[in-house]
Amino acid sequence: MSPLPTSREVSHAALLQVLRQVGPTTRAELERTTGLGRKIVSERVQELMALGLVSEGELARSTGGRMPRTVGLQADRGLLGVAQMNLHQTTVALTELDGTVLVREQLALGAAAGPEAVCDGIATTLRGLLESSGQTSERLWAVGVGVLAPVDRDLGHVAPGHLFEGTALAGWDGYPVRQRLADALERPVWVDNEVNLMALGELRSGQARGVDDVVLVKLGPSIGGGLVLGGRLQHGAAAAGEIGHLAVPGEEPRPCWCGGRGCLSTFASTAALLDEARAEGVPLPAPAQDPQPADDEDAVRALVAAAADGHPGAVRVLTRAGERTGAVLAGVVTLLNPALVLLSGTLVAEGDVVVDAVRAAVDARAMRVATESLSLTVSPLSDTAGLVGAAAMAADGLFGPRALAVWLDDGAPHRDRAALQAAAAADR
Numbered sequence: 001m002s003p004l005p006t007s008r009e010v011s012h013a014a015l016l017q018v019l020r021q022v023g024p025t026t027r028a029e030l031e032r033t034t035g036l037g038r039k040i041v042s043e044r045v046q047e048l049m050a051l052g053l054v055s056e057g058e059l060a061r062s063t064g065g066r067m068p069r070t071v072g073l074q075a076d077r078g079l080l081g082v083a084q085m086n087l088h089q090t091t092v093a094l095t096e097l098d099g100t101v102l103v104r105e106q107l108a109l110g111a112a113a114g115p116e117a118v119c120d121g122i123a124t125t126l127r128g129l130l131e132s133s134g135q136t137s138e139r140l141w142a143v144g145v146g147v148l149a150p151v152d153r154d155l156g157h158v159a160p161g162h163l164f165e166g167t168a169l170a171g172w173d174g175y176p177v178r179q180r181l182a183d184a185l186e187r188p189v190w191v192d193n194e195v196n197l198m199a200l201g202e203l204r205s206g207q208a209r210g211v212d213d214v215v216l217v218k219l220g221p222s223i224g225g226g227l228v229l230g231g232r233l234q235h236g237a238a239a240a241g242e243i244g245h246l247a248v249p250g251e252e253p254r255p256c257w258c259g260g261r262g263c264l265s266t267f268a269s270t271a272a273l274l275d276e277a278r279a280e281g282v283p284l285p286a287p288a289q290d291p292q293p294a295d296d297e298d299a300v301r302a303l304v305a306a307a308a309d310g311h312p313g314a315v316r317v318l319t320r321a322g323e324r325t326g327a328v329l330a331g332v333v334t335l336l337n338p339a340l341v342l343l344s345g346t347l348v349a350e351g352d353v354v355v356d357a358v359r360a361a362v363d364a365r366a367m368r369v370a371t372e373s374l375s376l377t378v379s380p381l382s383d384t385a386g387l388v389g390a391a392a393m394a395a396d397g398l399f400g401p402r403a404l405a406v407w408l409d410d411g412a413p414h415r416d417r418a419a420l421q422a423a424a425a426a427d428r
């Protein structure tokens with residue numbers, strides 16, 4: 001059990017949270033948003049400046065008298081190593097503490113390559129990115145990773161018992177992602193499901209900024225959802241948001257690898273759509289490999305382009321996919337009443353057919369009180385959202401009050417990794 005934080009650490013955490021989420025702010029604004037007194041704000045800001053975590057910024061507009069200076073997070077004080085996993089590729093990046101992506105590299109290695117290979121690839125790539133950008137390993141403060149599976153966040157493991165054997169995710173069940181990466185990089189590591197991190201990235205720096213209730217749906221080789229309610233990313237008791245494993249109303253009960261029947265993923269995953277498109281005679285590039293990879297992006301692009309050109313088979317396939325997704329999403333919209341639904345993935349990023357069909361199905365099926373207040377649009381950050389979200393998760397881990405109690409006086413979070421991870425879990 002992590003010790004309770006002192007009032008000093010609680011106020012440091014509150015100030016850092018405002019600076020991270022709002023940006024450069026005057027001391028008077030910090031007093032107002034945190035509820036802390038003038039003397040405390042002044043002292044704590046001074047302490048954070050001495051530690052190099054915040055710095056004086058621009059002159060703010062005055063409301064009379066002397067113009068106050070803003071203070072802001074010194075985002076380049078440390079670096080975060082982040083990774084967003086897909087089925088056959090993984091994007092690895094270094095970001096500043098505010099999630100600004102500095103350098104990124106795409107690995108031709110994804111979850112289907114198995115957990116050891118991907119984790120080793122992430123660790124090697126992060127070391128390479130540090131070296132090629134002239135940074136010492138000391139500059140890396142923490143690591144955040146989005147994996148293609150439900151996650152036990154306290155342990156940083158893939159949640160066990162998910163029947164991945166026989167699927168492209170064989171070997172991931174219960175895999176200790178945090179331990180593997182923490183051993184390799186000697187830094188604290190936080191892990192979550194990659195679609196959750198896309199939702200978190202949109203919430204902190206994207207289209208969902210300032211919106212309290214958001215559903216993000218990623219359409220691809222698998223279909224996942226991220227839920228934000230009351231301004232917070234939701235995990236439920238374990239793995240909230242698995243929209244790809246809700247049954248499509250009125251469809252045949254096709255068996256799904258999850259053990260369920262009639263799941264949205266069995267109808268609208270890109271692999272299912274490419275099969276349908278070939279049966280419809282849509283001209284698609286020959287599979288790059290045999291068997292065809294489930295995230296054959298070239299073929300997905302060709303399908304989307306064919307639909308945009310009006311190929312009737314392609315339009316039929318994508319319209320059906322949008323209708324089925326919308327039919328499931330309508331239930332989610334009626335239940336949760338989000339203000340914003342963000343759709344993500346190549347299927348929606350490069351053409352309107354799927355989005356239009358999703359929107360029409362949601363409008364037709366969800367309760368009016370829920371659709372009247374709903375905006376449904378394509379995620380503008382797309383892939384970057386997962387990286388930004390992974391950075392936000394790692395920074396949340398570092399900057400909670402108990403976590404700060406572990407490392408702040410050292411100036412960098414390098415000393416007691418186990419205590420820091422335990423403290424961050426208690427901060428949530």
Ligand SMILES: [Zn+2]
Nearest residue numbers: 245256258263
């Ligand atoms: Zn399923």
